[in-house]
Amino acid sequence: MQGTVYKSTGSWYTVKAENGEFFECRIKGKFRIKGIKSTNPIAVGDIVEFELEADGEEGNGVITKIVERKNYIVRKSVNLSKQVHIIAANVDQAFLLVTLNNPITYTAFIDRFLVTAEAYDITAILLFNKIDSYNGEELEEVNYLMKMYEDIGYEVLAISAKNGENIEAVKDLMKDKTSMFSGNSGVGKSTLVNALDGLEIKTAEISEQHMQGQHTTTFAEMYDLSFGGKIIDTPGIRGFGVVDMEKEELGDYFPEFFKLKSACKFNNCLHLDEPKCAVKEALEEGKLSWSRYKNYVQMLEEDVDENYRTDIYKN
Structure with missing residues (x-):
């Protein structure tokens, strides 16, 4: 059977089957997903395959497979710094x-x-x-x-x-x-x-x-x-950050900067002190937000992985 995980308490998962019926499911063994070191292998929103337990209580099942995700959101584990918690x-x-x-x-x-x-x-x-x-x-x-x-x-x-x-x-x-x-x-x-x-x-x-x-x-x-x-x-969050991103990429995710990128003299322009930077010129002309630029520079200069890997989207 296939269904969607609606709730996770860490050991049991509430799964809604395709027919609309809910089942309380658990997992057997370890799930390894693309090398993710996670405190919880299955998350709310996951599409899973499961089997009903023949000798168990009615409505209980065992999850056997996680269908490939299109994205997921993680939080860095508080106690295990090298692990994450998938939200x-x-x-x-x-x-x-x-x-x-x-x-x-x-x-x-x-x-x-x-x-x-x-x-x-x-x-x-x-x-x-x-x-x-x-x-x-x-x-x-x-x-x-x-x-x-x-x-x-x-x-x-x-x-x-x-x-x-x-x-x-x-x-x-x-x-x-x-x-x-x-x-x-x-x-x-x-x-x-x-x-x-x-x-x-x-x-x-x-x-x-x-x-x-x-x-x-x-x-x-x-x-x-x-x-x-x-x-x-989702749980309330006090920080939000990015991960697995090169400094040269960061400006591409500010849409208004990306639109001007081709007009910069250097194709790998970081929009800092480079000559003939279209982004800096637009800033001086009042066409871009200084607030956004200040936050961009701050993100470039800080240790993103250590300081801001709090809650992140991940493919």
Whole structure:
């Protein structure tokens, strides 16, 4: 039988078969997937083949094979630094929830998310949440950020998970697709999921002491949506990074830089101090965002693998 993993608790996996029936499955032996050193070989979103246990309890099965993934998302293991934890697999699109405050979503965080999504050809959508809570000056800043990313070519939406503003537009984007919601803890992921389809996923208030969210989701879990499609609810994340990327590639994943690359004097231009750099010229002319460029340079200069290998998309 074949099915999709909807929930993982580390030792048991809830699998939805093609006929719509759910089974609790386990694995036998070790799964080795393209050399991945993972703390969990099977993840939510995986398509698996399984067999029912003849002498076991009704509804139980054994997973025998993982169908090749089109992508997956991993988190570096906290205790085992050389291993990773696979959060989810086979994601069609990723939504990043952004909040101006309570908590602050920094542009460096947004840009790392977008770069990683670009690198592995995953559609990324930015949702600027809590739009109902901002004053006039804050709304101006939100509108500025939205226009900046929209001009680059990204889909952006101003929403309020709390009062339902633009929730129908989010639903339209999610129809018949497997979507994942990410963002710093406390940005309203669980509240939004509840608003989308009345799913009762535990939520938590922002910690006033640290202005950070309480981690309410321990494991990723997939839910079917009444309006079509699926959603993967993931643990709150505080960092997002890239991996397995050469410095010469990084600029290619900033779409506005990539468009100008052919006009640079050197085809391997890093857009730093090279002469006749089209990106630097566009910056000086005010045609590109200095915020984006600053984050690009920061990513180039930092030890990406050590400092930012926190949550990543991977083919």
